[in-house]
Amino acid sequence: MNRIIRGDAVVADDWRTLADDAQPAAGAKVIVPLQRWREQRATLLAAAAAVGVRIPNTEDVDTLWPEIAGRPLLALEWPKYGDGRAHSQAQILRRRFGFKGELRAVGEIGRDLVFHLRRCGFDVIVPRAGENLAGCLQALQDFSTAYQPAADGIAAVFARRRRAV
Amino acid sequence: MYRYDEIDQALVNQRVAQFRDQTRRYLAGQLSDEDFRGLRLRNGLYIQRFAPMLRISIPYGLLASRQLRMLAHVARTYDKGYGHFSTRQNIQFNWPKLEQVPDILAELATVQMHSIQTSGNCIRNITTDHLAGVARDELIDPRPYCELTRQWATFHPEFNWLPRKFKFAFSSSTSDRAATRVHDIGVHIVRNAAGELGYTFYVGGGLGRMPMIGHQINAFVPESELLNYSEAILRVYNRLGRRDNIHRARIKVLVKETGVDAFRELVETEYARLDKAPLRLLPEDLERMRAHFVPPPYDAAAAGDGSLAKMTAADPRFASWARRNLHPHRVPGYHAVFVSLKANGMAPGDVTAEQMDALADLADRYSFGEARSTHDQNLVLADVAERDVYALWQELSALDLATPNIGLITDMICCPGLDFCSLANAGSIGVAQDIFDLFEDLDYQHDVGPIKIKMSGCMNGCGHHSVGHIGILGVDKHGQEWYQVTLGGSAENDAALGDRSGRALARDEIAGAVQRIVETYLEQRLSEDENFLQCYRRVGMAPFKERIYAKGDAAAEAA
Numbered sequence: 173m174n175r176i177i178r179g180d181a182v183v184a185d186d187w188r189t190l191a192d193d194a195q196p197a198a199g200a201k202v203i204v205p206l207q208r209w210r211e212q213r214a215t216l217l218a219a220a221a222a223v224g225v226r227i228p229n230t231e232d233v234d235t236l237w238p239e240i241a242g243r244p245l246l247a248l249e250w251p252k253y254g255d256g257r258a259h260s261q262a263q264i265l266r267r268r269f270g271f272k273g274e275l276r277a278v279g280e281i282g283r284d285l286v287f288h289l290r291r292c293g294f295d296v297i298v299p300r301a302g303e304n305l306a307g308c309l310q311a312l313q314d315f316s317t318a319y320q321p322a323a324d325g326i327a328a329v330f331a332r333r334r335r336a337v
Numbered sequence: 338m339y340r341y342d343e344i345d346q347a348l349v350n351q352r353v354a355q356f357r358d359q360t361r362r363y364l365a366g367q368l369s370d371e372d373f374r375g376l377r378l379r380n381g382l383y384i385q386r387f388a389p390m391l392r393i394s395i396p397y398g399l400l401a402s403r404q405l406r407m408l409a410h411v412a413r414t415y416d417k418g419y420g421h422f423s424t425r426q427n428i429q430f431n432w433p434k435l436e437q438v439p440d441i442l443a444e445l446a447t448v449q450m451h452s453i454q455t456s457g458n459c460i461r462n463i464t465t466d467h468l469a470g471v472a473r474d475e476l477i478d479p480r481p482y483c484e485l486t487r488q489w490a491t492f493h494p495e496f497n498w499l500p501r502k503f504k505f506a507f508s509s510s511t512s513d514r515a516a517t518r519v520h521d522i523g524v525h526i527v528r529n530a531a532g533e534l535g536y537t538f539y540v541g542g543g544l545g546r547m548p549m550i551g552h553q554i555n556a557f558v559p560e561s562e563l564l565n566y567s568e569a570i571l572r573v574y575n576r577l578g579r580r581d582n583i584h585r586a587r588i589k590v591l592v593k594e595t596g597v598d599a600f601r602e603l604v605e606t607e608y609a610r611l612d613k614a615p616l617r618l619l620p621e622d623l624e625r626m627r628a629h630f631v632p633p634p635y636d637a638a639a640a641g642d643g644s645l646a647k648m649t650a651a652d653p654r655f656a657s658w659a660r661r662n663l664h665p666h667r668v669p670g671y672h673a674v675f676v677s678l679k680a681n682g683m684a685p686g687d688v689t690a691e692q693m694d695a696l697a698d699l700a701d702r703y704s705f706g707e708a709r710s711t712h713d714q715n716l717v718l719a720d721v722a723e724r725d726v727y728a729l730w731q732e733l734s735a736l737d738l739a740t741p742n743i744g745l746i747t748d749m750i751c752c753p754g755l756d757f758c759s760l761a762n763a764g765s766i767g768v769a770q771d772i773f774d775l776f777e778d779l780d781y782q783h784d785v786g787p788i789k790i791k792m793s794g795c796m797n798g799c800g801h802h803s804v805g806h807i808g809i810l811g812v813d814k815h816g817q818e819w820y821q822v823t824l825g826g827s828a829e830n831d832a833a834l835g836d837r838s839g840r841a842l843a844r845d846e847i848a849g850a851v852q853r854i855v856e857t858y859l860e861q862r863l864s865e866d867e868n869f870l871q872c873y874r875r876v877g878m879a880p881f882k883e884r885i886y887a888k889g890d891a892a893a894e895a896a
Contacts, residue, residue: 232576257580259494267612282372291494292495314354314355316351319492330625331615
């Protein structure tokens with residue numbers, strides 16, 4: 173099994189990303205691409221213990237939400253290291269729609285991205301192959317505070333300063 | 338000025354530690370060139386032609402004397418004894434060693450400075466009017482709004498990997514001195530008919546290879562919603578800005594390709610959906626921030642001093658300087674003093690460690706311990722009492738910082754060009770020197786009057802050539818340095834892009850062409866009161882073009 177970052181720990185991944193035509197094993201928790209979810213929703217729900225959906229970073233999650241609400245897991249993509257579109261998708265899912273399931277970041281993700289990913293609401297991070305996972309855990313502690321409100325519940329710095337006086 | 342609390346200091350200190358570790362991993366071979374590139378740029382570190390270049394942030398151009406002394410120390414200790422002020426009010430060092438950059442940043446952190454987000458595809462330094470707080474035509478001091486925006490933008494987790502760089506500028510005065518219409522977002526602080534404060538938002542301006550003037554997308558956003566409205570714009574841009582082509586990735590291209598009205602609709606829709614409470618500024622938040630920018634303890638007895646008139650009459654050299662390098666102040670008896678970084682023989686915007694140390698002392702003695710950098714690469718001591726102006730001028734003269742040319746033809750904006758920059762196609766500092774030599778006669782400069790030459794060594798446009806009254810753009814033709822001239826640009830209230838004069842000019846033609854442009858203006862102008870830009874807009878390109886490319890000009894015929 174793949175090793176992933178969940179919370180503040182490196183753990184074995186209990187979800188399987190299904191190849192395009194593969195069928196889910198009985199009782200498995202599987203992640204399928206958005207297109208397959210649209211086409212085979214009922215079949216997948218009947219076969220698998222749980223179905224998560226992987227969403228391209230070009231999707232408008234505001235309009236997509238009715239199709240994915242209630243999923244136990246959503247995976248958002250980093251096709252390239254510096255392509256930050258999914259940061260916005262994550263913030264919208266967490267803060268606007270109150271998505272409570274697992275939000276995972278997958279793709280070309282390196283250690284130096286993880287701090288901001290966590291702030292945007294990703295509880296699970298799946299770094300690219302070969303990335304040092306212990307280093308990623310360390311990087312989650314790079315900063316002890318932040319200026320902006322985000323999906324992690326930190327209040328805006330100016331609001332915290334109100335209480336400070 | 339703004340003083341860090343423990344939150345600000347913790348973030349800057351932790352950034353130094355983070356970058357120290359990133360540099361260590363890079364030097365140990367654990368971080369690829371490509372990955373390190375994105376990280377070092379977010380700390381202002383470029384790999385240049387000869388050495389790294391480190392760009393240090395000066396938020397909205399405001400510097401305390403102890404910060405100036407630190408910059409002098411950095412120049413002396415880690416560089417070759419000088420620095421270069423940029424058109425984003427920042428300072429750049431051209432000769433630091435990569436492995437020493439974490440140490441430089443640690444030293445800067447001790448005086449509440451950093452290089453965070455001075456490059457990279459993220460929100461860059463927030464700029465504003467260099468006369469903020471002292472200008473007579475100002476509605477309200479823009480700096481508290483700049484600082485609130487700076488904090489919101491710093492390490493914003495959603496907007497740290499944008500399609501391309503993103504620049505904000507603020508203005509709250511009748512005259513736009515911050516070039517707001519050529520920024521990704523230009524914010525004008527305004528009052529509506531009901532007397533309430535708020536913002537007019539301009540989006541999609543920018544220079545570089547597709548220069549554009551920003552479009553107004555909202556005439557009045559309420560004062561409390563500055564950050565919410567900014568968040569809505571940035572979210573639309575982060576989601577929809579192009580990432581397939583670096584030259585089409587700025588927000589100006591998104592606005593253009595989407596259409597201004599459709600873009601406005603996207604922003605308004607996102608803004609309507611935002612949960613606004615977390616980023617809404619309460620009156621007390623604004624008050625707390627304004628308290629960082631209270632006016633210094635001006636001396637009421639400074640008014641009616643009369644020494645300026647007396648010394649102007651007595652000393653013509655002082656009079657010539659005072660005419661160009663003093664700016665009226667909102668408080669009677671005070672003046673804003675421009676420190677020219679455009680002395681003959683110095684690259685525009687360059688300043689030595691000794692000059693910075695001396696300026697820090699002058700700021701302490703004469704201007705409440707503060708200085709400002711301007712987007713046209715000069716410095717300002719903004720709060721000088723009239724009785725001190727003459728003494729200050731004498732001291733500035735001794736430092737070669739009193740060239741009386743502010744706003745005149747030798748007060749050029751100029752990027753580092755091919756001498757330093759790995760992007761440049763052509764040199765710019767040498768051309769600036771040629772122009773300086775041609776126009777050194779001050780009486781002649783004064784006769785020519787206000788004229789802005791802006792020069793970039795490549796089409797990325799760091800020298801703002803597109804909005805120069807005379808713009809000069811360095812281009813590469815078959816491995817040689819050539820120069821494209823534009824006329825009639827402006828970055829002020831009458832913002833406009835310059836018109837191309839015609840074919841590019843060779844290196845040995847360009848200074849002469851500038852001279853002929855100026856001669857044409859002197860012949861064409863209706864009177865001394867019609868400045869270059871007004872004259873150009875009245876008579877158009879034709880007479881200028883005729884002179885620039887006049888027959889009998891051997892070089893032109895040969896080309």
